[in-house]
Amino acid sequence: MNEHELDTVYTQLCRTMTTVGESDSLLFLARFAMLAIDRIGDAAAAQQLIEQAAEGLPETVRS
Amino acid sequence: MEMKPYPFTARSYPARLPELRAGAETRRHPVAIVGGGPVGFATALGLANFGVPSVLIEADDSVCFGSRAICISRRSLEIIERLGAVDGFLKVGLPWTGGRSFYRDTQVLHFQMPHDENQKLPPMVNLAQYSIEQFLLDAAEQRSELIDIRWNTRLTGIDARADGATLSLSCPAGDYTMEADWVVASDGGRSFLRDALGLQLRGASYEGRYVIVDIELDTERPTERLAYFDPSCNPGSTVLVHRQPDKVWRIDYQLRDDEDPEQATRPENVLPRVASLLDMMGERGKWSPIWITVYKANALTLERYRHGRVLFAGDAAHLVPIFGVRGANSGIDDADNLAWKLAFVVMGLASDRLLDSYSDERVFAAHENLSYGMKSTEFMAPPSFAFSLMRKAVLSLAADHPSLGSLINPRQTSAIAYTESPLNQAAERSSEFEAGPAPGTVLAECPLTIVENGKAREAHLTDLVAPSFTALHFSEDGEIPAAFDELKRDLDGRGIPFRLVPITARVASDRQGIHGWDHTGRLFGMYGAKPGSLYLVRPDGHVAGRWREADAAEAKAAIERILG
Numbered sequence: 001m002n003e004h005e006l007d008t009v010y011t012q013l014c015r016t017m018t019t020v021g022e023s024d025s026l027l028f029l030a031r032f033a034m035l036a037i038d039r040i041g042d043a044a045a046a047q048q049l050i051e052q053a054a055e056g057l058p059e060t061v062r063s
Numbered sequence: 064m065e066m067k068p069y070p071f072t073a074r075s076y077p078a079r080l081p082e083l084r085a086g087a088e089t090r091r092h093p094v095a096i097v098g099g100g101p102v103g104f105a106t107a108l109g110l111a112n113f114g115v116p117s118v119l120i121e122a123d124d125s126v127c128f129g130s131r132a133i134c135i136s137r138r139s140l141e142i143i144e145r146l147g148a149v150d151g152f153l154k155v156g157l158p159w160t161g162g163r164s165f166y167r168d169t170q171v172l173h174f175q176m177p178h179d180e181n182q183k184l185p186p187m188v189n190l191a192q193y194s195i196e197q198f199l200l201d202a203a204e205q206r207s208e209l210i211d212i213r214w215n216t217r218l219t220g221i222d223a224r225a226d227g228a229t230l231s232l233s234c235p236a237g238d239y240t241m242e243a244d245w246v247v248a249s250d251g252g253r254s255f256l257r258d259a260l261g262l263q264l265r266g267a268s269y270e271g272r273y274v275i276v277d278i279e280l281d282t283e284r285p286t287e288r289l290a291y292f293d294p295s296c297n298p299g300s301t302v303l304v305h306r307q308p309d310k311v312w313r314i315d316y317q318l319r320d321d322e323d324p325e326q327a328t329r330p331e332n333v334l335p336r337v338a339s340l341l342d343m344m345g346e347r348g349k350w351s352p353i354w355i356t357v358y359k360a361n362a363l364t365l366e367r368y369r370h371g372r373v374l375f376a377g378d379a380a381h382l383v384p385i386f387g388v389r390g391a392n393s394g395i396d397d398a399d400n401l402a403w404k405l406a407f408v409v410m411g412l413a414s415d416r417l418l419d420s421y422s423d424e425r426v427f428a429a430h431e432n433l434s435y436g437m438k439s440t441e442f443m444a445p446p447s448f449a450f451s452l453m454r455k456a457v458l459s460l461a462a463d464h465p466s467l468g469s470l471i472n473p474r475q476t477s478a479i480a481y482t483e484s485p486l487n488q489a490a491e492r493s494s495e496f497e498a499g500p501a502p503g504t505v506l507a508e509c510p511l512t513i514v515e516n517g518k519a520r521e522a523h524l525t526d527l528v529a530p531s532f533t534a535l536h537f538s539e540d541g542e543i544p545a546a547f548d549e550l551k552r553d554l555d556g557r558g559i560p561f562r563l564v565p566i567t568a569r570v571a572s573d574r575q576g577i578h579g580w581d582h583t584g585r586l587f588g589m590y591g592a593k594p595g596s597l598y599l600v601r602p603d604g605h606v607a608g609r610w611r612e613a614d615a616a617e618a619k620a621a622i623e624r625i626l627g
Binding site for chain 2: 003006007010011013014015016017018020022025052055056
């Protein structure tokens with residue numbers, strides 16, 4: 001995936017989530033996470049992603 | 064805290080009336096340019112390069128107030144050099160090559176704009192719009208026999224017809240009408256001509272507002288673009304910082320959706336935020352505010368830029384977001400594309416269909432610029448909760464996952480390749496090349512020794528771009544087939560500006576005229592050229608056509624097809 005492709009995917013994700021709406025966005029992202037885990041098909045890799053995603057959370061400062 | 068004035072005093076010019084008969088100017092003008100900003104002046108200078116006179120109508124009595132556009136790109140500098148105005152830009156402008164982005168207190172991106180040892184000019188220089196306009200005005204005043212400036216004169220009406228236009232003008236010295244064959248509408252974001260012709264900009268307007276503050280600041284900090292996302296000094300906001308000449312600094316910060324722009328621009332609401340930013344940046348020097356205003360990003364364009372005898376350019380034609388600095392720069396590129404085409408039409412050397420290609424190419428360019436600009440804006444002023452959330456995810460991950468950093472990159476302006484242009488020639492011949500710029504693309508820069516009548520100087524390939532078609536003919540030592548000399552004689556006889564420039568692999572100091580010697584040995588390879596190859600270059604530096612084994616008849620046919 002090159003930078004242009006990354007950009008296209010990122011934008012599609014943002015637009016799709018906008019259409020889904022804020023109240024269902026959490027569910028949307030949860031479904032995406034599950035689909036991604038399923039597609040990656042590698043437990044160690046998926047677990048590493050879970051740890052990386054959790055880094056710095058919960059946020060101790062505002063915003 | 065007192066507002067300081069800008070470190071610039073604009074000279075004021077009075078209005079004057081031309082020779083009139085019964086309220087109408089007696090002289091008819093081939094080209095009337097409405098709007099004396101960077102785009103209007105660039106158009107006038109471009110026309111002057113072909114000896115085509117123009118009259119420039121400017122409502123104010125001086126160059127602009129306020130720093131406004133502050134980033135001039137390499138492509139714009141190349142154009143401005145051809146207009147004879149670049150010295151001031153390089154002397155006063157602050158060159159820069161990259162920038163840094165921060166999320167809270169962590170640097171998440173350090174980007175560099177394309178810059179290598181092949182380049183003649185820096186990727187970008189910062190200077191205030193009043194300087195941009197002043198340097199262009201200085202050059203225009205040197206050509207006063209061709210460029211007639213009507214200061215303090217406002218367009219109040221236009222009767223645009225198929226064969227020309229009657230402009231109604233008003234100035235303190237009186238009202239009068241003017242006849243022109245062609246009208247260039249470079250009258251800015253709130254274009255009178257757009258309204259007068261009943262035209263609408265189409266696209267998107269963003270809700271996000273930015274406060275723009277110019278301050279005078281004492282500091283040794285280097286020149287680079289700085290972007291702060293969710294900084295401690297202004298949580299939840301985005302802040303941009305740009306250095307300008309004469310100790311002027313530009314700060315842009317995002318307002319929250321619920322902030323009232325009128326309140327938000329009051330000094331008592333702005334100055335504490337500036338103080339807090341400077342404190343966070345570690346700046347301890349004295350500072351004073353100069354100017355405060357508010358900005359809203361737009362991504363808008365007309366569908367077409369040619370409407371009969373009226374040609375739209377710059378902000379009158381399109382409004383692009385500031386993020387990525389494509390506003391003034393794309394306007395200057397419009398002027399460069401327009402000037403040669405309008406000159407050829409006025410000189411009777413081309414059919415007016417050539418001006419339709421101005422619209423085709425520059426509308427295409429606007430869409431490219433808008434799509435990059437919108438990308439940048441989606442990041443700088445996220446248009447929905449989803450963009451906001453995903454941005455936060457990217458910013459918080461980018462320091463440890465640098466491959467995500469490209470999403471933070473502001474995608475700075477660069478020249479557009481007119482891949483679909485009707486002016487592109489000999490596509491099937493172009494596809495024989497394995498390297499080099501295809502038709503519609505600008506020349507790739509490379510150092511070159513230019514030898515002119517025995518005198519050699521170290522220069523660059525883009526120095527060969529001129530107000531003419533330029534045929535770059537590659538050879539070992541400058542031998543050109545006789546057919547090309549015949550082509551030159553033929554075109555000269557018809558008054559079509561054309562230059563034949565040998566590009567030699569070996570030094571050929573005994574040749575007459577001009578040639579370019581590839582002293583680095585890189586140029587042939589960069590262009591996929593071998594002895595006998597030809598690149599036909601337009602006056603605006605874009606490639607018109609290219610042939611690995613050049614044929615004078617094909618080059619001639621290409622030029623004739625372009626001119627219609």
